[in-house]
Amino acid sequence: MSATTHDDGPVLTGEPIAPTTLGGKAVAGSAAWMDDRISGSNFVRRSLNKVFPDHWSFMLGEVALYSFVILLLTGTYLTFFYDASTREVIYAGSYLPMKGITMSQAYASSLDISFDVRGGLLMRQIHHWAALLFMASIVVHLFRVFFTGAFRKPREINWVIGVLLMILGIVEGFAGYSLPDDLLSGTGLRIAYSIMLSIPVVGTWVAFLVFGGEYPGDAIIERLYAIHILLVPGIILGLITAHLMLVWYNKHTQFAGPGRTEDNVIGSRLFPAYAAKAGGFFFLVFGVLAALGGFAQINPIWNYGPYDPSQVSAGSQPDWYVGWLDGSSRLMPNYEIRELGHTIPLNILLPAVVMPGILFTLMIVYPWLESRFTGDKGYHNILDRPRDVPVRTAVGVMSITFYVVLLLSGGNDIIAHVFRVSVNHTTYAGRIGLFVLPPLAYVLTKRVCYALQRSDEELLHHGIESGTIRRLPSGEFIEETVPMPVPQRLALRGVESDRPMLQGPTAHGVEGHATGPGHGDLHMVETAPAKVRGFFFEKKASGSTAAPRPESSTPELETSGRPSQPE
Amino acid sequence: MSTISRASDRISRYGVLLLALTLVGGLYTAFYAPKSSATEQQPASSQSMAVKEGRDLFLTGCSTCHGLNLQGGAGGPTLIGVGASAVVFQVESGRMPLNAGEVQAPRKQPKYSVAEVDQLAAYIQSRGGGPTLPPGSLTDGDLAMGGELFRTNCASCHNAGGAGGALTYGKYAPKLQPASPRVIYAAMQHGPESMPRFGDNQLSVAEKKSITRYVSYLTKAGQPGGNDLGRFGPVPEGLVVWLVGIGSLVVLTLWIGNRA
Numbered sequence: 067m068s069a070t071t072h073d074d075g076p077v078l079t080g081e082p083i084a085p086t087t088l089g090g091k092a093v094a095g096s097a098a099w100m101d102d103r104i105s106g107s108n109f110v111r112r113s114l115n116k117v118f119p120d121h122w123s124f125m126l127g128e129v130a131l132y133s134f135v136i137l138l139l140t141g142t143y144l145t146f147f148y149d150a151s152t153r154e155v156i157y158a159g160s161y162l163p164m165k166g167i168t169m170s171q172a173y174a175s176s177l178d179i180s181f182d183v184r185g186g187l188l189m190r191q192i193h194h195w196a197a198l199l200f201m202a203s204i205v206v207h208l209f210r211v212f213f214t215g216a217f218r219k220p221r222e223i224n225w226v227i228g229v230l231l232m233i234l235g236i237v238e239g240f241a242g243y244s245l246p247d248d249l250l251s252g253t254g255l256r257i258a259y260s261i262m263l264s265i266p267v268v269g270t271w272v273a274f275l276v277f278g279g280e281y282p283g284d285a286i287i288e289r290l291y292a293i294h295i296l297l298v299p300g301i302i303l304g305l306i307t308a309h310l311m312l313v314w315y316n317k318h319t320q321f322a323g324p325g326r327t328e329d330n331v332i333g334s335r336l337f338p339a340y341a342a343k344a345g346g347f348f349f350l351v352f353g354v355l356a357a358l359g360g361f362a363q364i365n366p367i368w369n370y371g372p373y374d375p376s377q378v379s380a381g382s383q384p385d386w387y388v389g390w391l392d393g394s395s396r397l398m399p400n401y402e403i404r405e406l407g408h409t410i411p412l413n414i415l416l417p418a419v420v421m422p423g424i425l426f427t428l429m430i431v432y433p434w435l436e437s438r439f440t441g442d443k444g445y446h447n448i449l450d451r452p453r454d455v456p457v458r459t460a461v462g463v464m465s466i467t468f469y470v471v472l473l474l475s476g477g478n479d480i481i482a483h484v485f486r487v488s489v490n491h492t493t494y495a496g497r498i499g500l501f502v503l504p505p506l507a508y509v510l511t512k513r514v515c516y517a518l519q520r521s522d523e524e525l526l527h528h529g530i531e532s533g534t535i536r537r538l539p540s541g542e543f544i545e546e547t548v549p550m551p552v553p554q555r556l557a558l559r560g561v562e563s564d565r566p567m568l569q570g571p572t573a574h575g576v577e578g579h580a581t582g583p584g585h586g587d588l589h590m591v592e593t594a595p596a597k598v599r600g601f602f603f604e605k606k607a608s609g610s611t612a613a614p615r616p617e618s619s620t621p622e623l624e625t626s627g628r629p630s631q632p633e
Numbered sequence: 634m635s636t637i638s639r640a641s642d643r644i645s646r647y648g649v650l651l652l653a654l655t656l657v658g659g660l661y662t663a664f665y666a667p668k669s670s671a672t673e674q675q676p677a678s679s680q681s682m683a684v685k686e687g688r689d690l691f692l693t694g695c696s697t698c699h700g701l702n703l704q705g706g707a708g709g710p711t712l713i714g715v716g717a718s719a720v721v722f723q724v725e726s727g728r729m730p731l732n733a734g735e736v737q738a739p740r741k742q743p744k745y746s747v748a749e750v751d752q753l754a755a756y757i758q759s760r761g762g763g764p765t766l767p768p769g770s771l772t773d774g775d776l777a778m779g780g781e782l783f784r785t786n787c788a789s790c791h792n793a794g795g796a797g798g799a800l801t802y803g804k805y806a807p808k809l810q811p812a813s814p815r816v817i818y819a820a821m822q823h824g825p826e827s828m829p830r831f832g833d834n835q836l837s838v839a840e841k842k843s844i845t846r847y848v849s850y851l852t853k854a855g856q857p858g859g860n861d862l863g864r865f866g867p868v869p870e871g872l873v874v875w876l877v878g879i880g881s882l883v884v885l886t887l888w889i890g891n892r893a
């Protein structure tokens with residue numbers, strides 16, 4: 067985090083200033099010491115006092131960060147022993163079934179790491195598990211950001227950086243998977259080669275450029291090595307830095323709740339509370355990865371053997387984060403176009419180049435797409451609860467369903483084998499599922515959102531069931547309800563919860579209110595065509611939506627100026 | 634390695650037993666030869682008591698499907714000329730006797746002891762000949778050569794880790810872990826179902842013995858990296874990272890989140 071770029075953003079104010087804990091005071095002292103030497107401003111102290119909101123889902127991104135740190139550490143250890151050379155050698159290490167076999171130096175050194183380097187196998191396994199976890203945590207982090215609307219203005223750039231990080235992670239993982247030069251590596255590279263060839267006009271040229279000639283050639287491993295340990299990690303590191311600086315600058319989003327407004331952040335201070343938590347969390351991530359690396363075998367390259375173009379193993383799959391592309395290729399029927407002596411293999415081009423190209427583009431532009439549709443051009447620092455924006459949530463679940471069908475199809479032979487069904491049937495099921503399940507998921511998700519909204523409404527208007535049964539004079543039994551406690555009510559009501567008139571028990575029973583951020587986002591009311599907006603934030607909760615809300619006429623400002631309201 | 638050599642000891646003991654039985658049986662059958670032996674090609678001396686025992690076992694356990702004279706029928710194909718290896722493969726792996734109704738006869742708990750398998754094999758061998766297991770240890774080949782040959786000839790169906798895999802239309806290549814060296818060797822000679830037959834001119838006896846040794850090593854020697862996740866490769870690895878990795882970390886974040 068560099069000092070020069072930091073500035074408290076223009077958008078938010080309202081962080082508590084003076085540290086009150088003992089540790090906080092100690093740090094404040096040394097921060098002042100640092101500030102005296104370094105910046106002359108109170109930058110360090112302000113930074114340490116920075117506030118982060120608490121919610122478990124905000125830690126998912128940290129899993130990705132810590133996995134990356136572990137990748138750097140274990141990867142560096144591997145570079146001490148790995149030799150990215152395609153030179154042929156005769157294996158003389160300690161794994162008996164390979165004794166005397168001719169193989170590339172890259173494969174031999176990977177075997178040495180596994181059998182003859184102290185801690186080598188553990189490091190390889192932790193490295194590979196960390197790679198899988200890195201990608202998985204990026205994906206769940208992305209889900210969190212998507213479903214809570216955290217990508218909205220002013221955080222679109224960070225969304226784009228996130229998507230780029232995910233794509234680079236796929237590239238990096240694929241390069242790493244290719245380094246050991248075993249049978250799976252070679253099978254994967256061969257597929258990558260034919261994907262490049264499938265691109266019309268420039269395909270052959272691109273493939274030859276990347277591979278330094280006809281596949282497999284003897285340049286690719288060395289090139290991938292440079293890409294894997296230098297180029298891509300460098301870019302990833304730079305993007306992560308930018309990503310975190312933007313989080314710092316824009317400040318973290320928060321869910322609605324007592325005292326929380328668009329203009330403040332309520333949570334723990336960076337130091338000591340948040341730092342202690344985050345530091346502890348690093349070791350938890352490391353612990354999980356070490357346990358996986360120690361107890362669960364991953365990528366047993368000694369079983370696959372050195373790459374040999376005449377061999378292929380059943381169950382040759384890419385790592386999970388590439389599995390969806392394998393799946394799309396398996397589902398695609400075998401079409402080709404033959405024109406003027408050229409063959410365009412649509413069966414590779416469409417599923418492996420066009421489809422991911424379109425999907426990644428859609429992902430990158432999604433924040434702008436959404437604001438275009440809703441007409442919402444405002445700043446958002448309070449997160450949406452997924453149920454309050456049914457259409458976005460449904461679009462998200464629909465996309466995940468599409469992705470999962472592809473991912474499962476990528477492993478259809480294993481599924482067929484383990485569950486004793488026919489592979490052919492799994493392929494048909496995948497083809498149908500790919501088109502039928504996503505719309506179904508869309509409709510169902512929307513319904514679930516409405517149902518949840520309705521139950522919220524219920525709680526807001528009728529209170530919580532207390533468990534006390536009372537008998538009325540008339541003889542009727544009723545269960546007493548108690549009004550929801552204010553904090554919970556504020557959490558349910560979203561952005562507008564902060565309105566003074568809703569604070570306090572008297573707010574209970576204010577009728578004619580549609581709750582939730584969708585309706586609190588007043589700038590939209592003015593800009594978006596009502597119909598489109600209605601579609602996106604459609605709300606089917608009880609009849610109370612119909613009445614227009616009087617206070618809607620004073621649009622909430624996004625600018626600063628509001629003092630914080632710590633609870 | 635010790636498990637493998639112990640296994641091969643046991644096998645050579647069986648080999649000796651088989652030889653002894655054949656000799657004794659040869660004398661016996663000189664006096665008691667089966668009558669309906671249109672396809673009899675063996676000299677009388679190789680007939681045996683094993684053949685007689687085998688015939689009894691066959692009549693009670695197998696003839697309902699394969700016919701009283703091995704000629705086959707509605708329930709199963711003819712066994713004339715399939716050879717002893719086919720019997721070892723089918724019966725020692727528990728596939729025979731068959732339970733009706735499956736796409737492919739699955740491996741089951743074997744119903745016959747190894748000695749009985751040899752008797753059945755001797756009987757069926759006596760009716761039309763066919764491939765037999767070679768004498769001597771089946772696992773004294775070269776481990777590294779076996780590995781190379783296995784990856785070239787077998788891994789495309791059985792998976793490089795021996796985990797097995799799906800073939801088209803509900804057929805599958807089974808996992809190799811339960812197969813004894815005899816069954817491994819016999820499988821190559823016999824070529825059951827969609828598995829190709831590897832005759833001695835495709836893979837020499839020494840090569841088949843090397844493969845048998847490698848497969849035994851691969852499936853029995855244990856893996857250095859911890860739990861092998863069924864050896865299905867990246868698919869279970871991905872599953873584990875989501876269920877165990879992300880799963881446990883989400884639980885931990887919830888836990889930490891609660892101690893805010």
Ligand code: HEM
Nearest residue numbers: 141142144145148176194197239242243245246295299365
């Ligand atoms: C986002 C970051 C990274 C990802 C996703 C990643 C992924 C992978 C994967 C999947 C492998 C194959 C592992 C195996 O089973 O052998 C691998 C191998 C390797 N990685 Fe990484 N890696 C990353 C960062 C790094 C870094 C920063 C370095 C070095 C500084 C590094 C060095 C290596 C080396 C030397 C190998 C070859 C190991 C072998 O063949 O045994 N990696 N990587």
